[in-house]
Amino acid sequence: MMRRSRKKGLVPGTPVHIGQKMTDISSVRLVDFNETDILVTPDAAKEDITRKPPGDMIRWAHLTGVHDVELVQALCKQYNIHPLVVEDLVNTEHRPKVEIHQDYIFLVLKTFNLEGKESISIEQISFILGPTYLLSFQESDDPIFQPIFTRIEKDHGNVRSSGADYLAYSLLDLIVDDYYGFTESLSEHVETLEDEVIENPTTTTLHGIYRLKRIVSIARRNLWPLREIVGRLYRDPSSLIKPSTNIYMRDLYDHVIQVNDYLEGYREALSSMLDTYLSSVSNKMNEVMKVLTVISTVFIPLTLIAGIYGMNFFNMPELTWPYGYSTILIIMTVMGILMLAYFRKIDWI
Amino acid sequence: MMRRSRKKGLVPGTPVHIGQKMTDISSVRLVDFNETDILVTPDAAKEDITRKPPGDMIRWAHLTGVHDVELVQALCKQYNIHPLVVEDLVNTEHRPKVEIHQDYIFLVLKTFNLEGKESISIEQISFILGPTYLLSFQESDDPIFQPIFTRIEKDHGNVRSSGADYLAYSLLDLIVDDYYGFTESLSEHVETLEDEVIENPTTTTLHGIYRLKRIVSIARRNLWPLREIVGRLYRDPSSLIKPSTNIYMRDLYDHVIQVNDYLEGYREALSSMLDTYLSSVSNKMNEVMKVLTVISTVFIPLTLIAGIYGMNFFNMPELTWPYGYSTILIIMTVMGILMLAYFRKIDWI
């Protein structure tokens, strides 16, 4: 893995891939479209990239494999993207952000995948939205944008008839829909743990809670900034986002806030589960202590009595009584029963 | 139950019912009224919906059963409601919000019902307030707005003579009054638990506290946004809310803040009850430990003495003393009493 510190001392704006490589392949898919026509170049060569889309067509260039720094640079050169933006594109450890430049808007965000209940994998998705183009960048070759691609091809919805800004909205909307799926998986794990905590809390439950807390905390760190990001897209719209798209951005903003609300709810639920767990552990301890105390309190005095009559004094009259033994056994039994009754009364057993 | 993630990949603005279906029936009741006349259509057919109210009449259309997506769409089409708003209307997992559109105001809020002390049921109520109409949407067929309906019919208060905005206020006011009932039920449960915590805290009490905490937390999440929502209605009033209605909105705002204050108070009370519970558990543990320690400390030395005189050495002069046995019994008794006296002195028993 490439670490961020490797860049120390490099000239600012030098693009260096930072992070884990998530695929071996890198490619660019060009989709040029307007209301009537569509032109798809699945694996665009360098010449395809430099060729302008015909007429008034909107171009959507989707790049998979941002570790291919040269490819990213080649694509960005076409649209005069600032070197610092290119540097950020290939740095996959960047926090979510929006930058409104003169000619384009630059967006960085993350998608999540739960891997079992244990861990979370994060992928960085970036967008550059220009007046007539949209560049999207992805780490892996996971076909997450397939539904939108299909929609454009089959001319569903109004993606074809709207501009690049509506396309950007559609992709963002898809990602946010993904967050709903992610929160629903989380929700199931939270509920499973909740049942465990109440029915039979074990150390495994505890570790499960901690792991889930951590996942929620990571997700929050990456989703919280989205409120501000989408909020900025919707509130101070540059001329790049048309008023007709603006209402969609507001809807998106609502969804982002709701996803964050869900996460907040899980966080609270997990904290409260931790408290429940701890107080249940403390209750158990209490039970253990009570058992120990009851046993000791009941048997230790009886043992003393047995010890007394085991002494070897010559002159112990009780020893010679014919019913001495049975008397003492009865006394012991009664004492034991009385003590148990007392403990029952004070609700210890 | 329909989950939110099912919408992934759908064209934005596609209305899909999300959430639990709360009734089988869906219907629209039209109430057209002005100061002098009233016209009620209890179960409006499609033609009734498309027919305009006569003259200067205000129309209140109340729809029950938002799972009936088609009905919602039919009603909304009449007033040119944006598809995204329709999508939100049939999504019953939406958080409370207000949207001030050009021609209408869109409101989403929730009502609560305590089911026993255990859980809370939530219903979503939405409003669309236009210049001369008010649309209200409800999940179930619970007649929550009956009092206002009666008031219009019998011409109580000034609903008939005021516009759609005052009608909207009246409905909101009814919902907020409902919150007072809800907080009073909560308050009773909180007090019951408070008594239990002080008199006889058990694990049931603890679970009760956790459950109530959760209910309060859910209610807060749904009521906190209301401050902003009603605050916006009252502070930056669009032309849809007349100045005469504005003062009522301010009053409503006060009530919303008070309900939130109550919830805040319950939250604090529950937290403090948890602390009390935990310290009482810890105190009990302390008591248990003291009993154990006192018993052990008193009896273990005596047992040793008995053990010593149970040894089988040939040459143990005490054994042959005529008063050996009684002397040792007296010594043991005195030792035990002295130790008990000591523990009493240091306040352990």
Next chain:
Amino acid sequence: MMRRSRKKGLVPGTPVHIGQKMTDISSVRLVDFNETDILVTPDAAKEDITRKPPGDMIRWAHLTGVHDVELVQALCKQYNIHPLVVEDLVNTEHRPKVEIHQDYIFLVLKTFNLEGKESISIEQISFILGPTYLLSFQESDDPIFQPIFTRIEKDHGNVRSSGADYLAYSLLDLIVDDYYGFTESLSEHVETLEDEVIENPTTTTLHGIYRLKRIVSIARRNLWPLREIVGRLYRDPSSLIKPSTNIYMRDLYDHVIQVNDYLEGYREALSSMLDTYLSSVSNKMNEVMKVLTVISTVFIPLTLIAGIYGMNFFNMPELTWPYGYSTILIIMTVMGILMLAYFRKIDWI
């Protein structure tokens, strides 16, 4: 007691008394005054209320017993007070607030009384300040405003020569002075508890801390809004508050902030006392455990030795030694002393 939920479904602006009735009597005292003359009507009849004060006189109408809804309405009708304000006046569970209306300012605040160390009683005081009149409303018939009344009668201070706004300030100042007394009582209870926690913390101390925490929390909830209320009176003064009175309002604002600071301080002190209490309980538990461990560790091995020489094997040579018994007693004593010395060394006893 009347509960808030009883109002559900009533027409907004219907005045209903909410809360406990604090007195049986209700009356209005009219005080008309200018710089030279004063006219007092102790128990004003309805005609007195409707009669205007002569000339340029300022009228102070003080109503005791807000449960008398009709009397409140009669008084308010004289000054065209909005029905919603009247509704708030007779609702004694209202949170403190200020409302700046066109013609008058409406203020709600609370006074506190400590009842023993146990609980707090709250009374609601409301004011309506107009250009030439001040209405004050009180739940009980406690003569809290007597000092101001005396001051007006004897022409002390400049109440007589200043307007209704200065009179309002004087009454507010009196209430805030009352808060100082309240905080001083709290302060004494806090100090008593502090001593108890350090010297001899018991369960009573703990409950005392919880009770005081609750009282402080209630007081804070009612005093915190005062910052904003008095702050608004002083910062955006309507024409109802003259510049000469404004500097007094700023002084009042300072006092309100200081009272809130005190409460904050008590809250911190109580939290820290709780921590001290809990760690002292935990320390005691530690002591108990140590005693138990020392006793067990010292005596259990000795008991084993005694047990061994109590075995009935035929061939146990030590038993026949002439000094066997005394040797074993000496060994036991030495072992016990050594173990005690060890525990002393590691600082357990």
Next chain:
Amino acid sequence: MMRRSRKKGLVPGTPVHIGQKMTDISSVRLVDFNETDILVTPDAAKEDITRKPPGDMIRWAHLTGVHDVELVQALCKQYNIHPLVVEDLVNTEHRPKVEIHQDYIFLVLKTFNLEGKESISIEQISFILGPTYLLSFQESDDPIFQPIFTRIEKDHGNVRSSGADYLAYSLLDLIVDDYYGFTESLSEHVETLEDEVIENPTTTTLHGIYRLKRIVSIARRNLWPLREIVGRLYRDPSSLIKPSTNIYMRDLYDHVIQVNDYLEGYREALSSMLDTYLSSVSNKMNEVMKVLTVISTVFIPLTLIAGIYGMNFFNMPELTWPYGYSTILIIMTVMGILMLAYFRKIDWI
């Protein structure tokens, strides 16, 4: 001690000394100076106070002993100070604040003295800064401003050549420098406690931490407002503070922020020490429990064996074996060693 509540019912603006009297003597020292001349009146009589300083001289009047209400009033009368300000001057329990009046600026702040590690003493210092005069008020007769006085006398720095505002800055700077000394003393106590907590935490350490926490909390409450106070002097300067002095105020502001940062740091350190203390206590408890458990687990089974062979059955063949006794001793020893080895393995001893 005079308590604040004694003022209840008094006419606002009545000066009453509140707080502890810190000295018996009260006096005013007048220092009139300009760039060339200086005129000192150490113990000014009433005539001296009313006499104007000659020519363009700046007057610094320093009053010690604010309990002398009459003296304070006499001095303030000279400069038309508002009665409410005079009231605040003699109230030594006032919180730090700044008031920017038409003709003068009124400042209240505090100095601290650590008395041992145990407690903190607080003194209130007030300033009234006018265009050509500075009045300073002090509770005790501690010569805290001596260095500035010396600097003026010997014409060090540019106090003489600058105006009253720079003089005010110099005095404030001296007080803030005092805060550095105070924080350094705190810092030493914090470090001492830190060592104790790690090396040998006792109950004394715990109480030391609580006491220091409290001192830090009191200091914070009095220093936090200084940020706003000095910030206001520096940011919205009235004409009373010249631009040339303004840069010094910014420097002062920096220092005030740094002192607050230090306090924040101590607070964190103390909190973290508390955590360390508590977990060390809990660790010790754990150790104690382990010792008890090891001892019990090793000896109780052995005691049972001894008990078994102490039974008096006629037919116990082992008892008659020639090596019965030594065999059983060996078995016991081996069992004990094995159990100890096991406990060592699981890391309990």
Next chain:
Amino acid sequence: MMRRSRKKGLVPGTPVHIGQKMTDISSVRLVDFNETDILVTPDAAKEDITRKPPGDMIRWAHLTGVHDVELVQALCKQYNIHPLVVEDLVNTEHRPKVEIHQDYIFLVLKTFNLEGKESISIEQISFILGPTYLLSFQESDDPIFQPIFTRIEKDHGNVRSSGADYLAYSLLDLIVDDYYGFTESLSEHVETLEDEVIENPTTTTLHGIYRLKRIVSIARRNLWPLREIVGRLYRDPSSLIKPSTNIYMRDLYDHVIQVNDYLEGYREALSSMLDTYLSSVSNKMNEVMKVLTVISTVFIPLTLIAGIYGMNFFNMPELTWPYGYSTILIIMTVMGILMLAYFRKIDWI
């Protein structure tokens, strides 16, 4: 070490070195450059400092060893730096800050070095950025700015062709890159501790967590203000920062926020590790208690039985039964096994 309180009473603006001396040597390196030429004076004498750089050259003066107050003063005098700024330059305990003066910008920040896992060393770096010059000040003689120096010499990047502001950015960027290295070291220590906490938590782990928490807390205190500092450079740029440099400042701002995010993440991770540690300690305690209870509960009743048959009553018929002994042994074994089975069933062993 020089302490801050030593300055008490000194005339404001008196430069006194505060803090530890980090090197014995102090020197100034002058680098004069423009797009075509470069002139380096490694160890500038006083005359070099006063000599102006030829033509339109930018001067970068780098001073190592700020303890040399005279050298700092000599350098600053050249550029009319305000005495208060000089005072701050030689005070190495200053908090990070930015001051935008008329003619220059003054910046203070810190670099960190982890020394083992135990402690952190901090060095203060200050900048004064003028229109055509940049002064940088360093405590030690550590060549941290060597990469930039090399870049200027070899004309890499566009430092030579850009102004003093871009040079300042480059140095800041280098320091922020350093923070990345620092956070990565922290991250490794955090991960090591995380493994320890889960696998084998000891008291050492606990102390490690506390130490790291403290380091993170110190780093946060020094890095948090950087958000505001760089934010101010980027948001309200004075004319000293050219628009072309501004975009770089925004990039830097992003990095500063990310570093702070990392620290926030470590802080959370450490807190959560503490919780894990404590609950693991509490779990262990629970285990210990269970062992003790199981042992006591199993053996104490058996010991009582043995004690009973060790009593010396004459008439104990069981003793004479031929199979008495073996019967009692079997009963004991069965009892023991049953009790162990019960404990297994309730999941204690």
